[in-house]
Amino acid sequence: MAITRLAYPRQEPELTGEDTRLRNWAKNSRLGPPGSVVAPATEAELCDFLSTSDGQVRMIGSRMSPGRMIQVANGSGTLLDLSKLSGLISSTDDTVTFAGSTPLADVYAFLSARGQMLDASPGVIAEQTLAGALSTGTHGQGLQQSSIAGAALSIRMVLADGTVAEFERDHPDFPAVQLSLGSLGVIIAVTLRARESVIYTCVKKAVDADNLEAHLETWNRENVLVKAWWFPQESQVQVWTANEATDDEVLRYRAGGGELLEHATTNATMNNTVESTLRQLRDDTRGVADDGKPLRTVTRFRDFTDVTGDVYQVFCRGIATPQINVEIGIPLVRAGGVIKKIKDWHAEIRPRMHYPVILRCTGPSDGWLSPSHDQDTCYFGFVVYYAADGSLSEEGDSFLRAVERVLAEEGGRPHWGKYFDESLYDWPALYPQWEAFRRVREALDPQHRFANAFTAALLN
Incomplete structure (x- = not known):
């Protein structure tokens, strides 16, 4: 594929009276022309629409993916708003x-x-739809689980001709349907495995990054759930390790009405590091928009404390704000070498960073197109925030391009629902089941109704 300058697009001004559904969440892409949105109220209406219409179709979900993943061709195609097809359908024990x-x-x-809880730990925010989370590979942290799609027991889809298909875990096409990039059909129902909720105590600490290469895998092997934020400039890491709470901690948590329990002692050892990052963020974004949410995402690393709660209270506490977020999965066994490369590159370039490098590891995924397919994986996440005028700083753009090249050269697989430069990747080489996925696509959508310019170039 040709290099695209839109890998990290700037925000565009809104038009007066514009249908908000025609913009993605980050407001950096128009998804289709006026009048292209169709919003069926029932499954029957959806089936009827697909069986009696033609042209390309994409599902907009919560619109949190990059616009190129969602948008339809200029002047033609349909954007499906399925927000009316939402909610609990059924449950068992x-x-x-x-x-x-x-x-x-x-x-x-x-x-x-x-x-109860899912087998998969959550991502940082929960605004995305269930179907969108499956289709793009949304994941949490912890080697004992993988992406949210790993908790799916069956998936019900409406195909391009309006017929309905059910895919159970033992279906040969299930690994394709688990993470489909919206290219196989419309996911209308997902049955998930539920288990008894675990109450965790999350211990937070600041450590020196000198030995991060060795410590990262050890933390993940020795703890149930782990998340780390690495500040390369100050050579510090804030690491969260979560394990099952003690009986006393659970009692205190229950006595508080099941609200997240914050422990008494706070840790201020990273406050200077936080202030340094905030200065760079303020300088580059020239008056951050969105009520200062980017600033709040960084200030939360200040005066931190251990907590006790369920998995969603502990980990699903992100602040949703438009940004360019690049996340690349690397085989865990190679993560130490990648950290060393980033250290060497950072020491030479000294890039300005708006946010620490996010480090989350997961176990293998069955999904053929999952970045963690068949291997323990460490996801490296990088964030650059927009200025109030919708621009990205030249420093931020250059930083993302440079660091993505480093990870791509190491065999990294990008998160599908985030931003990446597709010219850097040899997809069939990265994904052993790439051709198997393409065969499933040809069987389920032979006319490629669910394609757009991006997925057509990717899969054709």
């Missing part, structure tokens, strides 16, 4: 079935209310 367009927040709230 150990399963829940939700409509595909249900926000993850609603899934988590239902499970928490009955003392």
Whole structure:
């Protein structure tokens, strides 16, 4: 593929009276022409629309992916708004079935209310839809689990001709349907495995990054859930290790009404590091928009404390704000070498960073197109924030391009729902089941109705 300058696009001004559904969440891409949105109210309406219409179709979900993943061709095609097909469909003692367009927040709230959780730990935010999370590979942290799609027991889809297909875990095409890039059909229902909720105590500490290469895998092997934020300029890491809470901690948590329990002692050892990052963020974004949310995402590393709560209270506490977020999965066994390369590159270039490098590791995924397919994986995440005028600083853009090249050269697989320069990757070489996925696509959508310019170039 040719290099695109739109790998990290700037925000565009909104048009007066514009249908907000025609913009992606980050407001850096138009998804289709006016009048291209169709919003069926029932599964039957959706089936009827697909069986009696033609042209390309893409699902907009919560619109949190880059625009190129969602948008349809200029002047033609349909954007499906499936927000009316949302909510709980059914449940048993150990399963829940939700409509595909249900926000993850609603899934988590239902499970928490009955003392349950998914097998997969959550990502940092929960605004995305269940179908979108599966289709792009949304994941949490911890080697004992993988992406949210790993908790799926069955997936119900409406195909391009309006017929309905059910895919159980033992179906030969299930690994393709698990993470489909919206290219196989419309996910209208997902049955998920539920388990008894675990109450975790998350211990937070600041450590020197000198031995990060060795410590990262050890932390992940020795703890149930781990997340780390690496500040290369100050050579510091804030690491969270979460394990099952003690009986006393659970009692204190329950006595507080099940609200997140913050422990008494705070740690201020990273406050100077936080202030240094905030100065660079303020300088580069020239008056951050969105009510200062980018600033708040960084200040949360100040005066941190251990906490006790369920998995969603501990980890699903992100502040959703438009940004360019690049996340690349690297085989865990190679993560130490990648960290060393980033250290060497950072020492030479000294780039200005708006946010620490995010380090999350997961176990293998069955999904053929999952970045963690068949291997323990360390995800390296990088964030650059927009200025109030919608621009990206030249420093921020250069930083993302340079660091992505480093990870791509190491065999990295980018997160599909985030930003990446597709020219850097040899997809069939990265994904052993790439051709198997393409064969499933040809069988389920032979006319490529669910393609757009981006996925057509990717898969054709």
